[in-house]
Amino acid sequence: MRMMSVMPLRLALMALVLVLGQMQAHAVRPDEVLADPALEQRARDLSAVLRCMVCQNQSIDDSDAELARDLRVLVRERLVAGDSNAEVIEFVVSRYGEFVLLKPKFNPRNAVLWATPAILLGIGGVVLLYTVRRRRKRVQPAALTDEESAALQKMLQERE
Amino acid sequence: MVEIGHYALVLAFALALVQSTLPLYGARTDDNRLMAVAGPVTIAGFLLIALSFAALVGAYLVSDFSVKNVWENSHSLKPLLFKFSGTWGNHEGSMLLWVLILSFFGALVALFGRNLPPSLRANVLSVQGWIGGAFLLFILVTSNPFARLNPAPIEGRDLNPILQDVGLAIHPPLLYLGYVGFSICFSFAVAALIDGRIDAAWARWVRPWTLAAWVFLTGGIAMGSYWAYYELGWGGWWFWDPVENASFMPWLAGTALLHSAIVMEKRAALKIWTILLAILTFSMSLLGTFLVRSGVLTSVHAFASDPDRGVFILAILIFFIGGSLALFALRAPTLSQGGLFHPISREGALVLNNLFLTTATATVLVGTLYPLVIEALTGDKISVGAPFFNMTFGPLMLPLLAAVPFGPLLAWKRGDILAAGQRLMTAFAIALGAVLVTYLFIDGAFVLASLGVGLAFWLMFGSLTDLVLKSGVGKANPRVALKRFTGLPRSVFGTAMAHFGLGMTVLGVVAVTAFETENIVTMKPGETLEVAGYNLRFEGLVPHQGPNYTEEQGRFALLDTSGSQISTVMSAKRFYTARRMPTTEAGIETLGFSQLYVSLGDAAPDGAIIVRVWWKPLITLIWLGTVVMMLGGSMSLLDRRLRVGAPTRKQRAVPSAEVPA
Numbered sequence: 116m117r118m119m120s121v122m123p124l125r126l127a128l129m130a131l132v133l134v135l136g137q138m139q140a141h142a143v144r145p146d147e148v149l150a151d152p153a154l155e156q157r158a159r160d161l162s163a164v165l166r167c168m169v170c171q172n173q174s175i176d177d178s179d180a181e182l183a184r185d186l187r188v189l190v191r192e193r194l195v196a197g198d199s200n201a202e203v204i205e206f207v208v209s210r211y212g213e214f215v216l217l218k219p220k221f222n223p224r225n226a227v228l229w230a231t232p233a234i235l236l237g238i239g240g241v242v243l244l245y246t247v248r249r250r251r252k253r254v255q256p257a258a259l260t261d262e263e264s265a266a267l268q269k270m271l272q273e274r275e
Numbered sequence: 276m277v278e279i280g281h282y283a284l285v286l287a288f289a290l291a292l293v294q295s296t297l298p299l300y301g302a303r304t305d306d307n308r309l310m311a312v313a314g315p316v317t318i319a320g321f322l323l324i325a326l327s328f329a330a331l332v333g334a335y336l337v338s339d340f341s342v343k344n345v346w347e348n349s350h351s352l353k354p355l356l357f358k359f360s361g362t363w364g365n366h367e368g369s370m371l372l373w374v375l376i377l378s379f380f381g382a383l384v385a386l387f388g389r390n391l392p393p394s395l396r397a398n399v400l401s402v403q404g405w406i407g408g409a410f411l412l413f414i415l416v417t418s419n420p421f422a423r424l425n426p427a428p429i430e431g432r433d434l435n436p437i438l439q440d441v442g443l444a445i446h447p448p449l450l451y452l453g454y455v456g457f458s459i460c461f462s463f464a465v466a467a468l469i470d471g472r473i474d475a476a477w478a479r480w481v482r483p484w485t486l487a488a489w490v491f492l493t494g495g496i497a498m499g500s501y502w503a504y505y506e507l508g509w510g511g512w513w514f515w516d517p518v519e520n521a522s523f524m525p526w527l528a529g530t531a532l533l534h535s536a537i538v539m540e541k542r543a544a545l546k547i548w549t550i551l552l553a554i555l556t557f558s559m560s561l562l563g564t565f566l567v568r569s570g571v572l573t574s575v576h577a578f579a580s581d582p583d584r585g586v587f588i589l590a591i592l593i594f595f596i597g598g599s600l601a602l603f604a605l606r607a608p609t610l611s612q613g614g615l616f617h618p619i620s621r622e623g624a625l626v627l628n629n630l631f632l633t634t635a636t637a638t639v640l641v642g643t644l645y646p647l648v649i650e651a652l653t654g655d656k657i658s659v660g661a662p663f664f665n666m667t668f669g670p671l672m673l674p675l676l677a678a679v680p681f682g683p684l685l686a687w688k689r690g691d692i693l694a695a696g697q698r699l700m701t702a703f704a705i706a707l708g709a710v711l712v713t714y715l716f717i718d719g720a721f722v723l724a725s726l727g728v729g730l731a732f733w734l735m736f737g738s739l740t741d742l743v744l745k746s747g748v749g750k751a752n753p754r755v756a757l758k759r760f761t762g763l764p765r766s767v768f769g770t771a772m773a774h775f776g777l778g779m780t781v782l783g784v785v786a787v788t789a790f791e792t793e794n795i796v797t798m799k800p801g802e803t804l805e806v807a808g809y810n811l812r813f814e815g816l817v818p819h820q821g822p823n824y825t826e827e828q829g830r831f832a833l834l835d836t837s838g839s840q841i842s843t844v845m846s847a848k849r850f851y852t853a854r855r856m857p858t859t860e861a862g863i864e865t866l867g868f869s870q871l872y873v874s875l876g877d878a879a880p881d882g883a884i885i886v887r888v889w890w891k892p893l894i895t896l897i898w899l900g901t902v903v904m905m906l907g908g909s910m911s912l913l914d915r916r917l918r919v920g921a922p923t924r925k926q927r928a929v930p931s932a933e934v935p936a
Binding site: 143144145148163171172173212216219228231232235236239243 | 634638
C-alpha cells in the first residue's frame with residue numbers, strides 16, 4: 116500500500132495495477148469488437164462510464180484487467196440481446212453496486228455533489244451583487260449632521 | 276555521511292523551532308534584535324536541509340543499500356540519472372525534497388527581503404518556520420529516510436519501472452516548486468493578519484511570488500500530464516484522478532489568486548479576498564500533500580489501517596488551515612477595504628474570473644472528496660470519475676473562457692463593455708470563420724466541436740487584440756506603432772501570451788477530443804494499416820536487452836501516400852527483471868502539431884500482434900499551450916514594476932500607451 120502514496124501522480128497508482136500482472140492485453144481487443152458499428156459505439160460509450168473494479172480510477176474501456184474485459188464482453192452481450200443503455204447500466208449496477216459507476220447517480224444522497232457548482236456560483240453571484248450595491252451606497256457620503264458641521268466649523272476656525 | 280544527513284535534519288528542526296518563535300515574539304514586542312534572528316536562522320536551516328538532502332542523494336548515487344530507503348527504491352544497475360532522481364521517487368525522499376524547497380524559498384525571502392518592513396519580514400519567516408518545523412517533525416517521526424539496515428543487503432529492490440523515466444527528474448521538483456511556492460503567499464497573508472495591516476510592500480511582494488509559484492505549478496502539471504500520456508500506453512492525457520486533482524486544485528486557486536493580486540497591487544482593492552485566497556491556495560497544496568501521502572485515496576480503510584502518517588499530516592492540515600482561517604475571521608474585519616469600482620470594469624472582470632475559478636476549485640474538491648465522505652458516513656462505496664468532472668467543470672469553464680478577451684480591454688474603475696466588444700470584432704470574425712471552416716470542411720465535425728474550435732480561436736486572437744490596440748497598429752504609422760509595441764510593459768505581453776497559450780491548450784483539447792481516431796487491429800509482419808493519410812507497416816518484433824530490463828521492440832515503418840518512408844516508429848513491451856514487472860513503451864511520431872500513437876498488445880505464436888494505433892490531431896498544442904502560458908507568466912515576472920527590491924526604478928519606467936485611470 117505504501118508504494119501507492121509515493122508519487123504525486125497517477126503513475127504510481129497505476130504501478131500497483133501493473134504489479135498485479137494485468138498488463139497482458141490492451142483494453143479493447145479486436146475479438147471483442149461487435150460487427151454492428153452503431154452497437155459497438157454504444158458499447159464504447161457505456162464502457163467509458165463504467166469503472167474497472169480492480170483498477171485505480173480507470174474505466175473498463177481503458178483498462179487491461181481481466182475483470183474489465185469480462186465486463187466489456189458482458190456489456191456487449193446485453194446490447195446484442197437488445198437492452199437499452201439504461202438497462203445495461205442497471206444490470207451492471209445490480210451486480211457490482213454503485214461503485215462501478217464513474218458518473219454518480221442523480222439521487223438525494225449525491226445531491227450535494229451535483230449541486231455544488233450551481234449553488235456556489237449562485238451564492239457567489241448574490242454575495243457579489245450585494246457587496247457592489249452596498250458599496251455603491253457608501254460612495255455617496257451622507258450629508259453632515261448639524262453637530263458634525265458645527266464641529267467642523269470649530270476645527271477650521273481653530274486652525275486659522 | 277548518512278548519519279550526518281540525519282543529524283543535520285534534526286538540527287534543522289531545532290532551528291525551525293527558533294525561527295518560528297523568537298522573531299514572532301520580537302515583532303510583538305518590537306524588539307529588533309529578536310526580529311533580526313529570523314534571517315540567519317532561516318538561511319542556516321536551509322543549508323542544513325540541503326546538506327541532509329545531499330547526504331541522501333549521495334547514498335543513492337553510491338547505491339548504499341545499508342540505508343533502508345535506498346535498498347527499497349534503487350538498484351546498482353540502474354542508470355545514473357535514475358539513481359539520482361530515484362532519491363525523491365519514494366515517500367521519504369519526496370517529503371525531504373518538499374521541505375528542501377520550502378526552506379529554499381524561506382532563505383530567498385531572508386536574503387532578498389531586506390527592504391521589507393522588519394516586523395513583516397520577521398512574521399513571514401516565522402510562519403515559514405512553523406510550516407517547516409511541522410514537516411521536519413513529520414519526516415523525523417514517521418518517515419525517516421536515513422533508517423539503516425543491518426546486515427546490509429547485497430542488491431536493492433529497484434525503483435518502480437514506471438518511475439524510471441526522465442519525467443521523474445523534472446515533474447516532482449517542478450510540482451513542489453509550485454506547491455511550496457504558494458507557502459510564501461500563505462506566510463505573507465498570515466503575517467499581514469498577525470500585524471493587522473496590509474501595506475504597499477505586501478502587495479508588491481505577493482504578486483511575483485504567486486506568479487513564480489504558478490509558473491512552476493503549471494509546468495509541473497503539464498509535465499505530469501505528458502509523462503502519463505507517453506508512459507501509461509493508452510494515450511490519455513488527463514484522467515481526473517484524485518492525485519491529479521490534488522495538484523489541479525492549487526493551480527485553479529492559484530490562478531484566481533494571481534488575478535486578484537493584480538487588482539490588489541494596482542488598485543488596492545480586494546485586499547481581504549486576496550488574503551483569503553492566499554490562505555486557501557496553500558491550503559489546497561497542503562490538502563494535496565495529505566491526499567497523496569496519507570493513502571486515504573485508496574480507501575478510508577487503508578488510511579485507518581496505517582494511520583501514523585495520515586493522522587500526522589491531517590493534524591498539520593487542521594492546524595494550518597484551521598488556524599489561519601480562524602486568524603482570518605478574527606482579523607479580517609479590522610483590515611481596511613480598498614478602492615471602489617463599477618461592476619463593469621477591469622476589477623469587475625477579475626472578480627468574475629475569481630468567482631468562476633473558485634467555484635471550479637470547489638467543484639473539483641467536492642468531487643474528489645465525495646466518495647471518501649460518503650464511505651465514512653454511510654459505508655457505501657461510490658465512484659466519482661471523469662464523466663462527473665467533464666459534466667460540471669466543463670460548463671463552468673465555458674463562460675469564463677468566453678469572457679477572457681474582454682478583461683484586459685476594460686478600463687480600471689469603470690469600463691465600457693460595448694466599446695470592448697467593438698474592438699474585439701476582428702477576433703470574433705476570425706473565430707466565426709474558424710467555426711464555419713471546421714463545420715463545413717472537416718469530416719465528422721459536429722456543432723459542439725466546431726464551436727469549441729471557435730472558442731479557441733476567440734481566445735487566441737482576442738488576447739492578441741489587446742497588444743494590437745495598445746501599440747496602435749493600423750492607426751499610428753508603423754514606426755510609431757513598433758516603438759509603442761516594444762515599449763509596452765512586459766506584464767501586458769505576459770497577459771496576452773498567457774491567454775494565447777490558454778487558447779492553444781483549448782484548441783488541442785477540443786481537437787483531440789472531437790477528431791481523434793482509433794484503430795485496434797491484429798497485424799502480422801509486412802501488413803499495412805492506413806491512418807489519417809499515412810500508411811503504417813509492421814516490420815516485426817525484435818528482442819532487445821536494456822541495462823535493467825529486457826524488451827520486445829515492435830518496429831513500424833511510417834509511409835506517406837506515395838509509399839516513401841518518413842520514419843520508423845518503435846513501440847515496445849518491457850520487462851523489468853528486478854521487480855518482475857512489465858511495462859509498455861508507446862511509439863509516438865510527431866507530425867506537425869499532431870501525433871501518431873502506437874501501443875502493443877498481446878503477441879500470437881504466428882508472429883501476429885495486437886496493435887492499437889491512435890491519430891491524435893493537434894494534441895501537442897495541449898502542452899505547447901502550457902509552455903506559452905509559462906512564458907507569459909515569466910514575462911510578467913520580468914516586468915520592471917515587479918522586479919523585487921527595485922521600487923525606486925519605478926519612475927524611469929516607460930509609461931504605457933494606455934495609462935490606467
